[in-house]
Amino acid sequence: MTDSAQPAAGWSAADSAELYGINAWGAGYYSIADNGHAQVTINPGEGDVSVSLMDIVAGMRARNLEMPAVLRIRNVLDHRIKVLNRAFADAIASGGYTNVYRGVFPIKVNQQCHVIEEIADYGTRFHHGFEAGSKAELTIALSQLRDIESLVVCNGYKDSEFIDLGLYARRMGYPCFFVLESVSELRMIIERSRALDVEPLIGVRMKSSVKVDGHWSQDSGDRSIFGLSTPALITVVDELREAGMLHCLQMLHCHLGSQVPNIRNVRNGVLEACRFYAGLVEEGAAMGYLDLGGGLAVDYEGARTNSTHSMNYQLEEYCVNIVESIRETFDPLDIPHPVIVTESGRATVAYSSMLLFNVLDVRTWEPQHIPEVLPEGCNDTLRNIREVLDVVGRENFQECYNDALFYRDEIREMFQHGQATLRERALADDICLAVLQRIVVLLPGMTRVPPELENLPELLSDIYYCNFSLFQSLPDIWAIDQLFPIMPLHRLQEEPSRRGMLADLTCDCDGKIDKFSLPAGTSSTLPLHGLREDEDYILGVFLVGAYQETLGDLHNLFGDTNVVNVTVNSDGSFDFAREFHGDSIADVLSYVEYEPKHMQEQFRRVAENAVRSGRISVAERQEILRAFRDSLQGYTYFEHH
Ligand SMILES: *Cc1c(COP(=O)(O)O)cnc(C)c1O
Numbered sequence: 001m002t003d004s005a006q007p008a009a010g011w012s013a014a015d016s017a018e019l020y021g022i023n024a025w026g027a028g029y030y031s032i033a034d035n036g037h038a039q040v041t042i043n044p045g046e047g048d049v050s051v052s053l054m055d056i057v058a059g060m061r062a063r064n065l066e067m068p069a070v071l072r073i074r075n076v077l078d079h080r081i082k083v084l085n086r087a088f089a090d091a092i093a094s095g096g097y098t099n100v101y102r103g104v105f106p107i108k109v110n111q112q113c114h115v116i117e118e119i120a121d122y123g124t125r126f127h128h129g130f131e132a133g134s135k136a137e138l139t140i141a142l143s144q145l146r147d148i149e150s151l152v153v154c155n156g157y158k159d160s161e162f163i164d165l166g167l168y169a170r171r172m173g174y175p176c177f178f179v180l181e182s183v184s185e186l187r188m189i190i191e192r193s194r195a196l197d198v199e200p201l202i203g204v205r206m207k208s209s210v211k212v213d214g215h216w217s218q219d220s221g222d223r224s225i226f227g228l229s230t231p232a233l234i235t236v237v238d239e240l241r242e243a244g245m246l247h248c249l250q251m252l253h254c255h256l257g258s259q260v261p262n263i264r265n266v267r268n269g270v271l272e273a274c275r276f277y278a279g280l281v282e283e284g285a286a287m288g289y290l291d292l293g294g295g296l297a298v299d300y301e302g303a304r305t306n307s308t309h310s311m312n313y314q315l316e317e318y319c320v321n322i323v324e325s326i327r328e329t330f331d332p333l334d335i336p337h338p339v340i341v342t343e344s345g346r347a348t349v350a351y352s353s354m355l356l357f358n359v360l361d362v363r364t365w366e367p368q369h370i371p372e373v374l375p376e377g378c379n380d381t382l383r384n385i386r387e388v389l390d391v392v393g394r395e396n397f398q399e400c401y402n403d404a405l406f407y408r409d410e411i412r413e414m415f416q417h418g419q420a421t422l423r424e425r426a427l428a429d430d431i432c433l434a435v436l437q438r439i440v441v442l443l444p445g446m447t448r449v450p451p452e453l454e455n456l457p458e459l460l461s462d463i464y465y466c467n468f469s470l471f472q473s474l475p476d477i478w479a480i481d482q483l484f485p486i487m488p489l490h491r492l493q494e495e496p497s498r499r500g501m502l503a504d505l506t507c508d509c510d511g512k513i514d515k516f517s518l519p520a521g522t523s524s525t526l527p528l529h530g531l532r533e534d535e536d537y538i539l540g541v542f543l544v545g546a547y548q549e550t551l552g553d554l555h556n557l558f559g560d561t562n563v564v565n566v567t568v569n570s571d572g573s574f575d576f577a578r579e580f581h582g583d584s585i586a587d588v589l590s591y592v593e594y595e596p597k598h599m600q601e602q603f604r605r606v607a608e609n610a611v612r613s614g615r616i617s618v619a620e621r622q623e624i625l626r627a628f629r630d631s632l633q634g635y636t637y638f639e640h641h
Contacts, residue, residue, distance in 0.1 A: 016492035019527055021519040024302025025485045029076050029351055030542060036493030038540060042075035042568045049572050053489045056574060057356065057538060060564055065579055067538065068357040068468040068637055069562040070549070074577060077115070077352035077545075078122045083315060084296075084344060085126040091319035092340075097327055099337040104153050106131040106294060107140055109345030109546050114565055114578050119348070120144040129175075131155060131343045135162045145174055151341060152176040153291060155205065155253070163189055167198040177289070179203035179253045180228060183235050190243050203251030203291065204228055204236055206276045210269045212295075213262045214308040226255070233276075237283045249285040251341070252277045255293025258346060262306040263313035266295065267321050274329035281335055291341035292322060298350045300483050300543055301517040309483040309517065315347070346546040353545035355561070356489070357468040359537040360638055362500065362530070365460045367434040370427070381410045382424060385431050392438045398450060404435040436460060461525040462500035466539065467638045470504045470511045471555035474541060474548055478510055483517045485542045486526060496527035502539070505638065506556040554591060559583025559636040586632040596632050603628050 013032040017023050022030055028044030037052040053071070060069060081103075088101035105119050107130055119128065129150035130141035141152045142165065152174060154166050158181075169176040178200055180186055186202075193200045205227040228236065240246045254273040260266055270292060281287050296318055297311035306312040313321075322340060330337060374386055385407035392400040411428035414420035420428075440457050443449055468474075476482035488496070501524060504511040516526045531537050552560075565578040586596040607621045616624070 011493065011495040013493045015495070018519065019496070020485070020487045021302045021517075022485070022487065024304075024519070025299060025543070026302075027299070027351060029073075029079075032492045034493070036491055038487060038489045038492065040073050040076065040568070042073070043079060047570075049568060049570055051568050051572060051574055053354075053356075053540065054538070056564075056566055057489065059574075059576065060562075063576065063579065065562045065564055065581070066635065066637075066639060067536075068355060068473065069564055069582075070353055070473070070544070071356055072115070072353045072545070072563065072565045074118055074352070074565055074567045077118055077349060080348050080351055081119065081123050081126065081128055084348065085128065087315045087319045088323070088340065088342075091316070091323040095320065095323040095327060097323050097337055099339050101340045101342075102127055102129065102149075102151050102289075104129040104131040104151050104291075104341060104343050105348055106133070106343045106345040107137040108133050109294075110349045111137070111140065111550055112563075114563075114580075115349060115352075115545075116140060116144060118565075120146055124150065127151075129153070135159070135165070138162060138165055142169055145169070145172075148173055149175070151289075153179060153203070153251075153253075153341070153343065155179045155181070157181055158185055158188070160188055160192055163192045164196065167193055167196050167200060170200060171196070171198045175201060177201045177203045177251050177291075179205050179251065179291070180236060181205060181226065182228070183232055183239070186236055186239055190239075190245065193245075199245075200248055201250055202240070202245075202248045203253045203289070204233055204249065204280070205253040205255070206230075206233065206273065208254055208256055208269050208272055210256060210265055210272055212257050212260050212265045212269075213306055214257070214259055227253075233280075237280065237285065241284065246284055247286045249280065250287055251289040251291055252280060252287070253291040253293065255343070256295045258294055259297045259308070259311075260295035261297050261308060261311045263311075263317060263321060266313070266318060267325055269295075270322050270325040271329060274326055277338065278329070278333055278335055288336075288338055289341055290326065290338040291343065294343045294345050296342065296344040296347040298346050298543060298546070300485060302485070302519070303517070349545035350543045351545060353543075353548075355468065355473050355541040355544050355548075357466050357539060359464050359466050359531060359539065361465040362498075363463040363465070364498075365433060365437070365462075367430040367437070368426075370430050370434060374427075378424065379411075379414070379420065381407050381414065381420075382428060382431075385411070385428055385435075389431050389435050389438075392435055394442055394445070397439050397442055398453075400435055401439055401453065404432045408432040433460075457499070458524050462498050462528070464500045464502050464528060464539075466502050466504055468504050468561070469506050469552075469555060469558035469637075470513065471506060471508070472552040472558050473561060474513075474544065475551040475553065476547060477513060479551075481515065483515060483522075484544055486513065486516060487540055487542070488529060489538045489540050491529050491537075494529060496529050498528050498530055499523075499525035500528050501525055505558060508555065511555075554588055557585075557588045557592070557636060559585075559588040559591075561637070562635075583636055584633050585636055588636055589632075600625075600629060600632070 013034050013036050017032045033039045037054045039050045039052050041048050041050045124146045127149040129152055131153045132138040132141045133156040166176045189200050207227040240249055256269045277290055299311050300309040303310040388400050388403045408428050411420050411425055415425040470478055501514040514524045516523050561582045563580040566574050567577045568574045607624055610616045611621050
């Protein structure tokens with residue numbers, strides 16, 4: 001299909017920026033250059049350096065890293081860590097707060113080795129540590145220990161192996177905390193610390209009663225599956241006192257849930273946590289650390305509201321709220337200001353990654369072949385529907401809509417009974433579509449659109465078939481209706497004249513994206529350009545660095561995509577710092593217990609049988625076996641050859 005509409009005169013990159021809202025959700029990192037390319041800016045606001053994402057894509061292709069691919073900009077990740085730490089440092093300095101901030105990155109949000117290593121390397125200057133929720137994640141955290149002041153916070157259920165690992169980190173002098181999820185865990189920690197003769201650092205996870213807006217509201221409240229009830233908290237204190245270890249209880253942990261869109265929830269959560277902390281101080285616990293968990297949101301919509309995928313506050317406001325709430329609660333009680341810990345995952349990594357893919361095909365709903373005159377002797381119903389097409393207009397569109405559907409259904413009925421041919425049925429469908437298309441063109445000028453016609457533009461919008469798997473690369477769209485900003489990476493100086501929804505490669509009716517947040521409102525279609533014969537059309541899904549990569553699954557056996565890590569230099573050049581080729585077909589088959597060597601052997605027997613019975617020649621056998629072998633080594637996605 002080609003783009004039939006002429007680019008509207010006067011359309012510019014700035015118009016596209018407004019249409020897609022990139023300057024709001026891009027947070028200074030993403031914008032559109034005058035040449036119509038999406039670009040990434042490093043260190044926004046401090047001597048901006050920008051790079052065209054299409055230039056990076058060209059570099060990827062030259063390196064045989066095809067779409068779909070995850071593109072990660074390392075500078076953006078570094079910058080997120082810096083702004084988070086700076087914002088807390090500023091709030092602490094200007095708020096008269098007498099202790100420090102120590103961030104930890106929750107490993108579950110993105111466990112990819114290169115992400116974790118980057119956070120460890122870059123975070124060291126801020127003593128940024130890690131939060132681990134399982135034994136595997138603890139081994140990751142321990143392997144990244146760089147500096148003796150970075151915290152390791154262990155959440156989740158812990159067995160004795162988990163506890164021993166953490167105690168060894170303590171013995172080496174690292175501040176590794178066990179946050180208690182249950183009383184039984186405490187008994188094991190006491191026992192293991194005595195056996196290994198290491199004093200543990202202990203935290204307690206409280207259940208917050210603050211109700212949070214948005215998706216994850218179940219994480220908080222009395223029924224939350226995490227954390228200790230207040231009576232259990234008292235039991236912990238009593239047992240520690242009895243064991244002579246109350247001085248080991250040094251942290252209160254509170255996690256309201258992820259993506260908290262409303263600053264009021266944050267403030268109420270902190271205030272309640274402060275009361276718990278004060279209560280523990282009163283009980284005689286040593287304390288010293290207040291861990292407020294994750295929850296710092298990302299404005300995926302750029303809307304600045306308290307709706308689920310947005311947020312009604314800025315990072316600075318978040319930090320000031322926390323610092324002030326703690327100081328105002330503790331000063332009158334003469335409680336020393338604790339070290340503030342947060343476990344921001346989403347807000348740290350979301351911005352640094354995007355998913356890139358090409359469009360393979362477009363399905364439009366244009367009528368295919370309506371002849372000028374109907375064939376001789378064709379049936380009356382066809383003549384009737386054809387007349388509707390001739391007369392449809394502003395005055396009679398409702399009547400024409402009803403008639404077109406009526407005659408179309410009549411032909412379908414006749415076809416069912418053998419009274420109309422396949423060609424006649426196809427023609428009726430086409431003519432009906434033509435009528436609907438004419439009505440859609442008329443709708444925008446109407447003052448009142450009948451409810452039954454409201455969805456018509458949507459029903460007739462294009463379907464863009466795209467080279468990715470929703471289940472592998474964007475699982476939260478499927479699982480929790482997450483909204484991510486999506487946009488073409490190029491041609492943005494041209495008006496996007498079509499509207500379409502996106503379908504992925506899986507043969508699953510859920511493998512589609514039909515909800516987009518645009519400044520003009522949430523829509524089931526995205527403005528897009530018509531495809532060109534000679535040029536790939538490339539789309540980007542932005543802000544996908546958090547949670548998407550390891551939650552994904554192998555639906556239809558589409559495997560991990562290629563991953564590219566780019567570092568942008570201060571002169572505007574860029575380096576391919578690290579690259580990873582995605583799964584081959586042999587890789588994904590082995591995940592489901594196939595043995596690719598054995599499969600080749602089995603297939604060789606199939607081919608040999610065909611030779612023996614004379615269906616193929618030996619030379620053909622070799623060619624077929626080679627194709628089979630090459631397929632096993634190939635990418636699981638659509639490849640250009
Ligand atoms: C998931 C989780 C986080 C991360 O939350 P974000 O909203 O992504 O920052 C932090 N702490 C705990 C305990 C978690 O379970």
